[in-house]
Amino acid sequence: xxxxxxxxxxxxxxxxxxxxxxxxxxxxxxxxxxxxxxxxxxxxxxxxxxxxxxxxxxxxxxxxxxxxxxxxxxxxxxxxxxxxxxxxxxxxxxx
Numbered sequence: 001x002x003x004x005x006x007x008x009x010x011x012x013x014x015x016x017x018x019x020x021x022x023x024x025x026x027x028x029x030x031x032x033x034x035x036x037x038x039x040x041x042x043x044x045x046x047x048x049x050x051x052x053x054x055x056x057x058x059x060x061x062x063x064x065x066x067x068x069x070x071x072x073x074x075x076x077x078x079x080x081x082x083x084x085x086x087x088x089x090x091x092x093x094x095x
Contacts, residue, residue: 013052016045017067024071 023042026032034042053063 011048013048016048019045020049020067021069021071024068028071 019041023034023038023045026038027034049063049067053060058066
């Protein structure tokens, strides 16, 4: 996704997705309120992400799933074999 751009600016859509994930983690997991600046950034990021999702014919469920991936749990950002093995080993030790 890093190479996908909107028609509106030169910011990659992945930057908006990362921003949304950070704001969601702060609000949902940490329970901290968003200030006016955060709310403004969230609105812009949601609009851009929604435009991309519509252009790709993604359902709302798919967009929410993509946006919240890794927010509610600490998934690694990379799923190469090394990172996946470390993640699985860490998950097994918590049980």
